[in-house]
Amino acid sequence: MSQTSDGDGLLIPISKYDNIQGTRDAQIILVEYGDYQCLSCGEVHRMIQEIQQQIQLCFVFRHFPRIHIHFQAQKAAEAAEAAAAQNKFWQMHNLLFENQYALNNGHLLEYANEIQLDINRFLQDMTGHVHAERVAQSIQGGIQSGVSNTPALFINGVRYRDAWDTERLLAAMLD
Template identity: 45%
Template sequence: MNEDRNHSSLLVPPSTQDHIQGVLSAKVVLVMYGDYQCFRSADVYKLIQGIRRELSAALGEDDLCLIFRHFPQTQIHPHAQRAAQAAEAVAAQGQFWSMHDTLLAHQQNLENGYLVEYANDLGLDIPQFLKDLPKQVHIGRINEDIEGGIESGVTTTPALFINGIRYTGRWNTTELMTAIVAASH
């Protein structure tokens, strides 16, 4: 496999199996690999959300799509894997993005008790959540995200692909927005 391609292109294309904000047919599709315990992942997600709000008026509501894929770095973030499993258990109940936002907002509190509390706060079926989490029902989904990230050259989080090309610029509003706008043309 070509090393440069490995590190600059998204090798697992976006699909309806992904966690999506927006539509896959958007002019710009952002794929973010993140880790719930990684502070930079949370900062970049907030940055992207701000850009999405700004650009939705300029580009249109359906012109920017965000996809989140799990890439827990368990060697440095001991609670990231469990948090990803909680997000997937909640996704099975239709509340992925609510839990996603909660986990990123409370990165310092990702132990099991907190995960149950967050699920409860979202009004979820707690017995089902408590059944899914310890059995690691959704671990396959997380591992697929990790494997796809590795195939695309992801080694750390956050990692962002804009229309399938790895974003290597700075993590600030101006540079990221410029890259997104350029990709929309």
């Protein structure tokens, strides 16, 4: 697919392969392209959690590790997908954002243990880079939709370009 966006529209539709919180038929669909080592993504993570306490929405997280500046972001994304393979994506996702400064192999193993993953399967997935292609596909989808930096948010398919502020983000969703 060679089609690319001007950066204001989401080109890759939500699918069964996405990590989704909420229902796909929600009135508000928020898609984030994020990086677990990006501090701004950590802030947006907290904002989204706060907003989810106030309104119903469908939230989709897609990986966009910026490995040239965040050296552990790729591993963290693969760890999240290894957890997803055991139906625990969101538990790992939250731990990774809560511990952005501790994403080395030992810490990732600790988090896998904390959320009670099958450790042998997790280690096999990580050492075999079983989920690297899925992360790469997420990055490609982001690039096609004009993403070049994180965090990148799309509200009902339209790029959010206002301030990283809970009230403004919530207002944009309700608009």
